Amino acid sequence: MLKQLRTSVFAAALAGASGAAAASAAAPAPLDVQGYLALHGRDPDARIAYGSAPSQFVELFKPAGAGPFPVVVLVHGGCWTVQFGGITQMRDMAGYLAARGIAVWNVEYRRVDEAGGGYPGMYDDVADAFDRLKQDAPALGLDVTRLVAVGHSAGGHLAQWAASRHKLPAASPVYRAAPLAVPVVISLGGLADLRHEAALIKSSCGRDMAQLAGAASAARPDIFADTSPAELLPSGVRTLLITGALDTISPPRVAHDYARRATAAGDDAMAVILPGASHYDEVAPAAPAWPTTYAHIRQALALD
Secondary structure (H helix, E strand, O other): OHHHHHHHHHHHHHHOHHHHHHHHOOOOOOOOHHHHHOOOOOOOOEEEEOOOOOOOEEEEEOOOOOOOEEEEEEEOOOOOOHHHOOHHHHHHHHHHHHOOOOEEEEEOOOOOOOOOOHHHHHHHHHHHHHHHHHHHHHHHOEEEEEEEEEEEOHHHHHHHHHHOHHHOOOOOOOOOOOOOOOOEEEEEOOOOOOOOOHHHHHHHHOOOHHHHHOOOOOOOOOOOOOOOHHHHOOOOOEEEEEEEOOOOOOOHHHHHHHHHHHHHHOOOEEEEEEOOOOOOHHHOOOOOOHHHHHHHHHHHOOOO
16 A cells, blocks of 8 residues: 555655646745744643653644544654654644544653653653653544554654553563553654664754663663663564655664665665755645645555
8 A cells, every 4th residue: 555655655756756847946945953843733632640740741632523533542642752742733633633533642742851761761752742642542443454654753663662562571670561552653854763763863953862862771771662662673563654855863874774674674664855855844734845744644544
């Protein structure tokens, strides 16, 4: 199914190539960080706490009707810090999806510069948010058999990690038995290979690995073994990595490298590069790149 959609996307790009030069003058500029921070959407239908800390909650965006509805679990980015927005900006995407029959579980979590964030708290939060969906879905009219996790930037890392939790070593502090099953994950400009992308993460986000993955110890000598999705391959999860061609925070090379590594391990993975798009266009419904993101979400939920 992913191959079929990839073919259609590439065919459309080729068909429009002859008019690209003329169209480029009228095309909107790629979204920058200021444009991203200005994104907003409607208020959620419910706010559900999964812990007592201020950042331990999810926002539910629910379509009209009785359901049960397919679900997107949305994990915001922002370089794992409170400095660059996050859950508020994702409301733009969440409202768009809910208006089209798709429920959204918009996840907030403690970041590295919040009390209790970093390792293991940030991972505990994401795990608890996903598993709260598993618990509450029947009462809320949500169908978790039709589910895709979608993460942007740092949220791509966390969404991919959440989808791979069943591969965590049982001795890990962030291990949970019987986690919510996530069959497909879509990473939008994600940074999920902590070991191999440490230098990029430092230059793009200013984050040290100790902030994201904790400190090594005799009991935990490899800090990436339970924090980096790339170390949990093969996970059996279908992974789509969508990245803007002009992305300088998580360049296209990152998506291609992860897809190759996942495929070599035996997983179904594919990189999709959005022409003329930045690090932020794939999460903005008004951006020219959005129809590609939306089409892949619908495909993941078997709606097309």
